[in-house]
Amino acid sequence: MLxxxxxxxxxxxxxxxxxxxxxxxxxxxxxxxxxGLRIGExxxxxxxxxxxxxxxxxxxxxxxxxAFDLEICPWMRRCRGCGAEFRVVEANPLCTAxxxxxxxxxxxxxxxxxxxxxxxx
Amino acid sequence: MRVPLERxxxxxxxxxxxxxxxxxxxxxxxxxxLISSPGSGKTSLLERTLGHFDRSRRAAVLxxxxxxxxxxxxxxxxxxPVRQITTGGACHLDARMVERALADWDAGELDVLFLxxxxxxxxxxxxxxxxxxxxxxxSVTEGEDKPLKYPATFHHADLMVLxxxxxxxxxxxxxxxxxxxxxxxxxxxxxxxxxxTTGEGLDxxxxxxxxxx
Numbered sequence: 001m002l003x004x005x006x007x008x009x010x011x012x013x014x015x016x017x018x019x020x021x022x023x024x025x026x027x028x029x030x031x032x033x034x035x036g037l038r039i040g041e042x043x044x045x046x047x048x049x050x051x052x053x054x055x056x057x058x059x060x061x062x063x064x065x066x067a068f069d070l071e072i073c074p075w076m077r078r079c080r081g082c083g084a085e086f087r088v089v090e091a092n093p094l095c096t097a098x099x100x101x102x103x104x105x106x107x108x109x110x111x112x113x114x115x116x117x118x119x120x121x
Numbered sequence: 122m123r124v125p126l127e128r129x130x131x132x133x134x135x136x137x138x139x140x141x142x143x144x145x146x147x148x149x150x151x152x153x154x155l156i157s158s159p160g161s162g163k164t165s166l167l168e169r170t171l172g173h174f175d176r177s178r179r180a181a182v183l184x185x186x187x188x189x190x191x192x193x194x195x196x197x198x199x200x201x202p203v204r205q206i207t208t209g210g211a212c213h214l215d216a217r218m219v220e221r222a223l224a225d226w227d228a229g230e231l232d233v234l235f236l237x238x239x240x241x242x243x244x245x246x247x248x249x250x251x252x253x254x255x256x257x258x259x260s261v262t263e264g265e266d267k268p269l270k271y272p273a274t275f276h277h278a279d280l281m282v283l284x285x286x287x288x289x290x291x292x293x294x295x296x297x298x299x300x301x302x303x304x305x306x307x308x309x310x311x312x313x314x315x316x317x318t319t320g321e322g323l324d325x326x327x328x329x330x331x332x333x334x
Contacts, residue, residue: 008212008244015130024125030122037130044246046275075272091269091305100309109273111127111247120122 012045012111013053017063018112027118034067034117040110041075075108137216141223141251151229151333154250156274157258158267159240162193165317166258166326167235171199178334180302181228184237185214192237202228213244216251225228232334249310254333259303260285261294268302275306282315282326283304287316 016037024032038121039047058066075088078094085106086096093103129135145152155163168184174180182201184192187248193205206222219236228234236252238245257278259267262285268275275281281303283296300312313329315322 008247011211011213011215012130012247015133019128019130019132023124023128027124039142042273042276044243075129091272091302093308103274103308111130113126113130115126116124118124119122 007049007053009045010053010057010080013050013057014049016054016113017057020063020116022117023113024118025111027120029121030118031121032063032066033119034041034069034118035113036069036071036111036115038071038073038114040108040112042108043111045111047072055094073108073110076106077103079103131247131249134216136209138219138249139319141216141220142253143331145234145253147253148230150234151254151328151330152234152236152250153250153277154236154245154252154255155251156238156242156255156278157240157260157286158242158263161240161258161260161263162282162317163237163258164239164318165281166282166284166315167196167237169323170201170235170327170330171196171201173323174199174201176200179230180235181231181233182235182237183219183222185218185239186328187212187239202226204228208239209223212239212241213248214238214250215248219250233330234315240266242274244250246271246274246277254279256280258282258284259299260286261296261299263294264297265295266302268299272306275310277316278307278310280311280329282311283314284317286321287319330334 020035039045054068058064076085077088077093078085080098080102081100082098084095084097094101095103148295157163182196183206185206186207190205193203196203204222206218224323236250255278257274303310313325315326
């Protein structure tokens, strides 16, 4: 059961550690030394705030030392006309290749555990 | 040894939300998640909505706040089932809170369930509550650029309700600019301009709801 915190990055960080412990169970005896996270620009999560919360929650526990690698995933759209995928800059949804306004969401809301680095006993 | 994963951080929340969504769909309940800054008018919009509904309408509200049950008491006057979720510090509702609140609450079969989130334009965004649609409420006493400052929230919204338009003569807010910014962030977003004080524009909000019930 997760504790709830006022800062939602703290709740998210607790979910990250929960997910990490669950995944680590498939490798009995190994210890996790590094965890990779993918955080989208549209995820609603502030990466540095998340890092602060992760480090605070890990500190003084059996998970320490544990390093976090945060990969920021850009806000992307795809053009329904020419098919180009492009990064959205300054919230401009127009296709950067052909200028079309007919575009659709194509990523940027990721919040994923992308890898674990394990040290076998 | 590096083990690649693709595990969603909030997969436990999403799993509960999927269960709620299936339940709402099988019962024919339209579920709406309302998100806004504190004071934009979520509760006022719900008061207007419940006041407009015929008593035969099967509607209920779950309202989230960090403290107090003031909103639930405001809404209970309209004769529909209302329940307060007091998060005790958490800045958002999550799917488990909704599931728990529904578990021991006999609100009957519903046509519509409103989830009034905690007043906060950031934190509720990441949490799927099993809703069919998401509405963000913006008011003209805020900045027009809120969609640009909080793109994640507006990007995930189906509808933006621009509230307090009766105050437009007294504030420098430019509605066309706010709408342009919202459509830049989310080109498919629907926008309704209303005043919960005078009732202006609310017919279009009631129509929007009726089309979904």
